[in-house]
Amino acid sequence: MGASQVVTRFAPSPTGFLHIGGARTALFNYLFARHHGGKFLLRIEDTDRARSTEPAIAAILDGLTWLDFNWDGEVVYQFARAARHAEVANQLLAAGHAYRCYATAEELDAMRAAQRAAKLPMRYDGRWRDRADWPADQPFVIRLRAPQTGSVTIDDLVQGPVTVANAELDDMVLLRSDGTPTYMLAVVVDDHDMGVTHVIRGDDHLNNAFRQLALIRALEWPEPAYAHIPLIHGADGAKLSKRHGALGVDAYRDAMGMLPEAVENYLLRLGWGHGDDEIISRAEAVAWFDLSAVGRGPSRFDMKKLESVNGHYMRAADDSRLVALISPRVEAGIGRALGAADHDILQRSMAELKKRAPNLNDLASSSLFYLRTRPIPMDDAAQRLLASTPIALLSQARQQFAGLEDWSAATVEAAARALAEASGVKLGQLAQPLRAAVTGATQSPGLFEVVETLGRDETLGRIDDALATMQRAAHPDAHQADVD
RNA sequence: GGUCCCUUCGUCUAGCGGUCUAGGACGUCGCCCUUUCACGGCGAAAACACGGGUUCGAUUCCCGUAGGGAUCACCA
Numbered sequence: 001m002g003a004s005q006v007v008t009r010f011a012p013s014p015t016g017f018l019h020i021g022g023a024r025t026a027l028f029n030y031l032f033a034r035h036h037g038g039k040f041l042l043r044i045e046d047t048d049r050a051r052s053t054e055p056a057i058a059a060i061l062d063g064l065t066w067l068d069f070n071w072d073g074e075v076v077y078q079f080a081r082a083a084r085h086a087e088v089a090n091q092l093l094a095a096g097h098a099y100r101c102y103a104t105a106e107e108l109d110a111m112r113a114a115q116r117a118a119k120l121p122m123r124y125d126g127r128w129r130d131r132a133d134w135p136a137d138q139p140f141v142i143r144l145r146a147p148q149t150g151s152v153t154i155d156d157l158v159q160g161p162v163t164v165a166n167a168e169l170d171d172m173v174l175l176r177s178d179g180t181p182t183y184m185l186a187v188v189v190d191d192h193d194m195g196v197t198h199v200i201r202g203d204d205h206l207n208n209a210f211r212q213l214a215l216i217r218a219l220e221w222p223e224p225a226y227a228h229i230p231l232i233h234g235a236d237g238a239k240l241s242k243r244h245g246a247l248g249v250d251a252y253r254d255a256m257g258m259l260p261e262a263v264e265n266y267l268l269r270l271g272w273g274h275g276d277d278e279i280i281s282r283a284e285a286v287a288w289f290d291l292s293a294v295g296r297g298p299s300r301f302d303m304k305k306l307e308s309v310n311g312h313y314m315r316a317a318d319d320s321r322l323v324a325l326i327s328p329r330v331e332a333g334i335g336r337a338l339g340a341a342d343h344d345i346l347q348r349s350m351a352e353l354k355k356r357a358p359n360l361n362d363l364a365s366s367s368l369f370y371l372r373t374r375p376i377p378m379d380d381a382a383q384r385l386l387a388s389t390p391i392a393l394l395s396q397a398r399q400q401f402a403g404l405e406d407w408s409a410a411t412v413e414a415a416a417r418a419l420a421e422a423s424g425v426k427l428g429q430l431a432q433p434l435r436a437a438v439t440g441a442t443q444s445p446g447l448f449e450v451v452e453t454l455g456r457d458e459t460l461g462r463i464d465d466a467l468a469t470m471q472r473a474a475h476p477d478a479h480q481a482d483v484d
Numbered sequence: 485g486g487u488c489c490c491u492u493c494g495u496c497u498a499g500c501g502g503u504c505u506a507g508g509a510c511g512u513c514g515c516c517c518u519u520u521c522a523c524g525g526c527g528a529a530a531a532c533a534c535g536g537g538u539u540c541g542a543u544u545c546c547c548g549u550a551g552g553g554a555u556c557a558c559c560a
Binding site: 011012013015045047048050051101105108112116119120121122123139141159160162163164165168169170172173175176177178180182183184186187202203204205206207208210228230231233235237238266269270271272273274275276277278279295296297298299300301302304305306307308309311315352355356357366413416417420426427428429430431432434435441442443444445446447448 | 485486487488489490491494495496497498507508509510511518519520521522523524552553554555556557558559560
């Protein structure tokens with residue numbers, strides 16, 4: 001079955017970080033290979049020595065690892081294969097499928113300027129195609145002797161049959177004058193040598209496919225199947241390029257606090273669908289993925305939907321995993337390292353907290369109040385609420401709670417309800433001030449769950465703090481005397 | 485400009501000639517649940533770009549128009 005095994009590859013150029021569009025291309029390659037029980041290879045296209053960087057390579061590998069798109073075998077570095085690329089170019093030259101071109105950059109610029117002025121398509125005019133009067137000691141490039149008549153049709157697995165006349169294509173450069181290969185040559189040679197059967201890549205390469213096919217035919221190599229997937233656009237409909245603020249996947253992980261499975265699920269649904277399914281597991285994705293269901297038009301990136309999907313996976317995530325993920329953020333928030341007791345509190349509060357956090361950042365900040373040392377900071381809304389609360393009500397609650405036999409969400413709630421009824425107020429009129437006192441905010445997880453997690457001493461202490469502040473506000477003079 | 489590609493609610497999509505008074509999701513709005521915020525539940529507004537064909541019948545097929553995108557390097 002070896003000959004029919006599917007082999008895909010993801011081939012990013014390390015000139016920037018792994019952006020969201022690249023991540024989706026990787027995902028589709030990964031899923032297609034896994035669906036067919038084939039291989040998913042990774043190749044770093046670092047032939048542009050000036051723009052390729054080590055940090056970019058690291059970021060790409062890091063991003064793929066984070067997303068759990070595991071590639072098979074060793075990473076192939078394209079630049080290391082330059083000798084093989086040159087070998088193929090020379091082989092083509094010897095066979096007459098390629099030729100030497102001595103045109104200088106200035107000559108080509110002039111040629112294009114003339115074409116532009118005459119409103120003609122800008123193509124290499126083949127001025128060295130049939131010449132053999134090669135000047136000695138002059139630099140030259142090797143160009144493909146491409147067919148000039150007829151046409152080529154690619155049965156693209158996503159775009160359908162696409163035909164281009166050979167007359168539209170010119171003789172592309174295979175080997176530069178410095179002996180290094182161009183992208184067109186390198187891709188074709190590497191895909192062939194790596195046994196790639198399905199080339200799944202961005203739509204921006206569709207035009208390249210025709211040139212590459214001409215090269216493959218000259219070499220008489222097997223032709224891979226092509227699938228050109230539409231690009232991802234920004235919310236404004238413009239291309240989601242680096243200069244338009246496209247971010248690396250690390251930004252989704254770090255700055256935005258997304259979960260990898262959420263990013264994966266969102267990316268999968270962007271441009272692909274399986275009936276009405278929205279939440280799709282990795283296993284389902286592998287089982288269901290097929291290229292024919294990939295849409296043909298570009299789709300816009302919707303941050304709101306990503307957050308929604310992320311919220312879903314946050315709620316589904318394991319509590320201890322979330323605690324581990326937010327710990328660094330929490331430590332930064334409270335300005336100290338977390339101890340065992342802190343982890344314990346986070347662990348116990350996670351079930352409630354994760355229901356209302358769309359991302360890890362919000363989850364981390366929403367957990368801070370549990371860990372702060374008294375007196376805890378109070379936000380404006382909480383301060384205003386306490387200022388309009390009768391001191392006696394809060395004071396009574398404090399007394400009732402202090403006298404409780406057992407300390408649990410249920411017992412505290414029962415006491416609070418009893419007090420509210422006895423005082424003739426709605427539960428909310430008592431619960432909200434208590435929430436403000438205990439959490440420092442007017443929004444939080446269920447008050448009684450919070451109180452149980454915090455424990456009796458901490459809860460009573462925080463109420464005392466609030467009471468003291470309220471009394472100070474009510475009797476500024478008495479307080480003044482204390483200070484002096 | 486040449487070539488190629490695309491076009492269903494604001495956004496992502498379902499739909500592969502009649503099942504469409506076009507379904508789902510996010511977002512928006514309303515209601516419910518409720519100690520707050522979320523979660524959850526219920527409901528509402530919201531789309532087949534336009535014009536011609538083909539057909540008994542077009543969201544679905546074909547052709548134009550418009551709009552959008554990609555690409556035209558000794559960059560990948």
